[in-house]
Amino acid sequence: MNNQTSTAPLNYLNHQTGLWSWLSSSDHKRIGLLYFYCIVTFFLSAAVLGLLMKIEKVAPGQTIMTAQTYNAMFTLHGIIMIFIVVIPGLAAVFGNLMLPIMIGAKDVAFPKLNLFSFYLFFGGACLALYSQFANGHAPDTGWTFYVPYSAEASSNVVLALTAAFTLGFASILTGLNFIVTIHTMRAPGMTWFRMPLFPWSLYATAWIQLLATPVVGITLLMVIAERTLHVGFFDPKLGGDPVLYQHLFWIYSHPAVYVMILPAMGVVTEIFPTFSQKPVFGYVPIALSSLAIALVGYFVWGHHMFTSGMSYESRWFFSLLTFLVAIPSAIKVFNWLSTMYGGSVDLQPPLLYAISFIFLFTIGGFTGLTLGAVATDIQVHNTDFVVAHFHYIIFGGMGFGFFAAIHYWFPKIYGRLYHIRWANIGWGILFTGFNLLYFPMFIMGIQGMPRRYYDYDPKFQLGQTISTIGAVILFIGLITMISNLIYHAKKGALAPANPWHGVTLEWQIPSPPPHENFDEIPVITKGPYVFDNPYTK
Amino acid sequence: MDNHDSHITSYALNFKVLLVLLILTLTSILVIKFHLGAFTVAMALLLASIKCTIVLTYFMHLKFESLILRLMVGGIFLLFAIIIVITFIDYYFR
Amino acid sequence: MSTTEHNSHNAHSEHSEYIDSDTGKMGMWLFLFTEIFLFGGLFIVYAVMRSKYGEDFHQAALELNAFIGATNTVVLLVSSMTVAMSLTAIQKDQKNLAIGLIFFTILLAGVFLVNKYFEYGHKFSLNLYPGSDVMRNLPHGEIMFFGLYFLMTGLHLFHVVVGGILLTIIIFKIKSGRINKEHFLLHENGALYWHLVDLIWIFLFPLLYLIT
Ligand code: HEM
Numbered sequence: 066m067n068n069q070t071s072t073a074p075l076n077y078l079n080h081q082t083g084l085w086s087w088l089s090s091s092d093h094k095r096i097g098l099l100y101f102y103c104i105v106t107f108f109l110s111a112a113v114l115g116l117l118m119k120i121e122k123v124a125p126g127q128t129i130m131t132a133q134t135y136n137a138m139f140t141l142h143g144i145i146m147i148f149i150v151v152i153p154g155l156a157a158v159f160g161n162l163m164l165p166i167m168i169g170a171k172d173v174a175f176p177k178l179n180l181f182s183f184y185l186f187f188g189g190a191c192l193a194l195y196s197q198f199a200n201g202h203a204p205d206t207g208w209t210f211y212v213p214y215s216a217e218a219s220s221n222v223v224l225a226l227t228a229a230f231t232l233g234f235a236s237i238l239t240g241l242n243f244i245v246t247i248h249t250m251r252a253p254g255m256t257w258f259r260m261p262l263f264p265w266s267l268y269a270t271a272w273i274q275l276l277a278t279p280v281v282g283i284t285l286l287m288v289i290a291e292r293t294l295h296v297g298f299f300d301p302k303l304g305g306d307p308v309l310y311q312h313l314f315w316i317y318s319h320p321a322v323y324v325m326i327l328p329a330m331g332v333v334t335e336i337f338p339t340f341s342q343k344p345v346f347g348y349v350p351i352a353l354s355s356l357a358i359a360l361v362g363y364f365v366w367g368h369h370m371f372t373s374g375m376s377y378e379s380r381w382f383f384s385l386l387t388f389l390v391a392i393p394s395a396i397k398v399f400n401w402l403s404t405m406y407g408g409s410v411d412l413q414p415p416l417l418y419a420i421s422f423i424f425l426f427t428i429g430g431f432t433g434l435t436l437g438a439v440a441t442d443i444q445v446h447n448t449d450f451v452v453a454h455f456h457y458i459i460f461g462g463m464g465f466g467f468f469a470a471i472h473y474w475f476p477k478i479y480g481r482l483y484h485i486r487w488a489n490i491g492w493g494i495l496f497t498g499f500n501l502l503y504f505p506m507f508i509m510g511i512q513g514m515p516r517r518y519y520d521y522d523p524k525f526q527l528g529q530t531i532s533t534i535g536a537v538i539l540f541i542g543l544i545t546m547i548s549n550l551i552y553h554a555k556k557g558a559l560a561p562a563n564p565w566h567g568v569t570l571e572w573q574i575p576s577p578p579p580h581e582n583f584d585e586i587p588v589i590t591k592g593p594y595v596f597d598n599p600y601t602k
Numbered sequence: 603m604d605n606h607d608s609h610i611t612s613y614a615l616n617f618k619v620l621l622v623l624l625i626l627t628l629t630s631i632l633v634i635k636f637h638l639g640a641f642t643v644a645m646a647l648l649l650a651s652i653k654c655t656i657v658l659t660y661f662m663h664l665k666f667e668s669l670i671l672r673l674m675v676g677g678i679f680l681l682f683a684i685i686i687v688i689t690f691i692d693y694y695f696r
Numbered sequence: 697m698s699t700t701e702h703n704s705h706n707a708h709s710e711h712s713e714y715i716d717s718d719t720g721k722m723g724m725w726l727f728l729f730t731e732i733f734l735f736g737g738l739f740i741v742y743a744v745m746r747s748k749y750g751e752d753f754h755q756a757a758l759e760l761n762a763f764i765g766a767t768n769t770v771v772l773l774v775s776s777m778t779v780a781m782s783l784t785a786i787q788k789d790q791k792n793l794a795i796g797l798i799f800f801t802i803l804l805a806g807v808f809l810v811n812k813y814f815e816y817g818h819k820f821s822l823n824l825y826p827g828s829d830v831m832r833n834l835p836h837g838e839i840m841f842f843g844l845y846f847l848m849t850g851l852h853l854f855h856v857v858v859g860g861i862l863l864t865i866i867i868f869k870i871k872s873g874r875i876n877k878e879h880f881l882l883h884e885n886g887a888l889y890w891h892l893v894d895l896i897w898i899f900l901f902p903l904l905y906l907i908t
């Protein structure tokens with residue numbers, strides 16, 4: 066194993082200097098970092114919005130903001146978190162940073178297109194912000210832009226829609242790039258089933274990005290046409306059908322949740338073998354279940370519409386298929402657990418995050434089944450139960466997957482080590498805060514606390530207060546985690562090339578990697594998770 | 603490095619393909635005169651799909667592309683068809 | 697490894713200024729897939745609305761000029777052939793023929809646009825456009841039909857224009873020798889894009905003009 070330290074004078078971080086060399090670089094790693102900084106910034110600002118909403122709810126009645134402000138806040142919070150943070154999140158950040166290295170390539174297939182999609186993303190993100198501050202009201206439709214309200218609201222909905230459209234386009238181009246990269250740029254000898262599982266998950270993700278996003282693109286265009294030209298597709302007064310909007314929206318937006326979660330699954334699939342020093346259990350099922358999830362995930366969108374007046378037949382159809390998606394997801398969970406079983410488990414921060422990923426994702430998944438069953442969904446639809454469910458999935462799943470990824474690849478990316486103890490402490494606070502924040506929302510939801518309300522019946526006082534306290538704790542955890550990382554990105558001890566004894570390709574090159582990753586493209590002769598160290602035998 | 607093994611479609615073949623497409627277009631225009639009732643749309647769509655396949659196969663050279671690309675194209679149309687069908691599970695029974 | 701001055705942008709540029717043909721073509725195909733799904737959204741709306749308002753659609757389609765529609769179909773089919781032939785020409789190193797054929801293709805695109813101009817012009821002269829009072833007072837199904845008609849053909853029109861621009865660029869690149877017998881990826885991709893424009897129309901034509 067290659068254990069040289071990162072004393073190599075030139076790497077992708079310093080081979081060119083100056084702001085412009087970053088803004089114009091088509092190096093996949095630099096683009097990944099650009100995404101990273103943008104996304105983390107947006108994540109923190111939207112998290113502050115979330116905190117403010119929670120503070121509003123610390124007591125019944127108006128506390129710190131009006132109802133209209135609250136509406137604008139959950140809209141902005143949702144738009145940022147969904148379209149700017151989690152959808153590009155793992156794929157654009159860690160996909161860009163690691164995918165080419167992990168398949169033994171020097172870059173993605175279309176590096177310039179990659180840079181272009183970053184700028185599209187950036188433009189879309191700016192537009193989303195602009196829609197908040199431009200003349201008129203901040204959008205208050207919620208991130209789902211449901212008609213008829215979104216077609217009539219007087220706020221800057223068109224700007225927000227255009228922003229979402231642009232962001233979608235960036236996502237399409239990233240997906241396109243990754244599919245072609247994986248098809249054509251794998252190192253010699255790296256057959257499909259010798260490819261690590263994070264690239265596998267990115268491959269499945271990329272197909273969703275490519276094929277589902279255009280549907281929402283055209284849908285958002287139709288809403289724009291609805292507002293500017295009054296074509297009336299979704300307006301019952303003119304013969305349109307508002308439920309059709311929901312179909313089109315969820316044809317994209319359900320698959321989009323797999324755009325969020327699949328790469329996170331891919332990340333933890335890399336982490337478990339490394340920190341158990343044991344080959345991943347069930348390589349092929351994990352790889353194929355990614356594809357299965359992506360495929361079946363296309364056909365379940367209607368579970369968001371059980372209460373919208375769909376036909377009875379389609380309700381049971383969507384319910385059935387929703388339950389089917391649980392199977393490949395469960396396959397993965399069992400495989401991760403079996404990977405750790407009997408391994409020499411080393412409980413480092415990345416593994417802590419990965420294990421909490423399983424824990425939170427499982428809670429989110431089971432409550433998802435509650436929502437997938439028509440009878441129970443009708444009870445808890447549009448309550449805090451739903452909010453808790455999707456935060457467990459996207460924050461507990463994708464968010465913690467993201468944190469796992471950054472703790473795993475940090476030494477590779479910056480060539481430095483963070484402080485392990487502080488990382489563990491940050492994790493502890495974060496995890497506690499998270500559950501305090503969201504778990505009460507399950508209970509309140511079942512008791513009838515509706516979502517998107519700035520006020521509540523005093524009987525929810527206890528749960529709401531616990532939840533707010535949880536939000537504050539979670540915030541402290543975030544700050545702890547991030548300051549540890551920021552500080553050590555510059556000041557940390559130099560990292561060896563392979564601090565965690567990983568076996569995939571990214572650990573076989575120096576930390577940080579050189580500009581074009583490999584001096585010589587490696588030739589692959591074995592599967593990705595062959596551990597040849599003594600203590601696994 | 604590139605394009606060496608590309609297939610060259612002859613002018614004659616291109617022209618023949620055009621003729622077939624034109625004939626199919628004419629057919630689809632004439633066919634509506636027969637008032638097939640409920641089958642008008644089915645007929646129109648069938649003819650359009652045939653034309654579509656021909657354009658894909660010859661003009662777009664799919665015939666000479668790799669198997670994987672052909673599978674992808676087929677898969678795309680299949681996926682779209684499934685999405686339409688599933689949407690209609692709602693609309694048909696409402 | 698590169699030095700600080702070294703300005704290479706990507707792995708390819710070290711070996712060749714051209715993108716590998718299979719890679720580039722796959723990229724284009726994937727892009728076309730997204731285009732298909734973009735129009736696909738509109739086709740879903742069409743299908744739903746038509747199933748709801750069959751009779752109104754029928755009536756409304758009578759308003760459209762099937763002759764212009766058919767002419768444009770032929771125009772696009774021929775242009776599809778000429779662009780395919782231009783690719784044959786470039787592969788056979790017949791540069792001028794290739795340029796001529798593309799030029800002819802662009803000309804046909806122009807004919808298509810002129811036809812559309814008259815078609816839209818006629819609708820506008822009847823005050824029939826999205827949001828107009830005339831349109832609002834039509835039966836519901838007809839409002840849907842014309843809305844779809846304008847949105848679908850409008851989006852398609854946009855693609856015709858983009859395709860025309862792409863083909864113009866290709867002419868210049870053939871002239872300058874950037875596209876040649878050995879390297880014609882851009883030409884191939886431009887042609888693919890143009891065929892897609894044709895493909896979409898192949899479905900639009902019967903669904904909008906021929907359901908009378
Ligand atoms: C950082 C801590 C976070 C807090 C305190 C927080 C809090 C909240 C609150 C209070 C709401 C409004 C619930 C309602 O009234 O219906 C909300 C909605 C939402 N949150 Fe979060 N959230 C956080 C993180 C996240 C993350 C990481 C994501 C995504 C990855 C996310 C995605 C959403 C979405 C999509 C909505 C729905 C917006 C809507 O109803 O339109 N949140 N969040």
Ligand SMILES: [Cu+2]
Nearest residue numbers: 319366368369
């Ligand atoms: Cu869903």
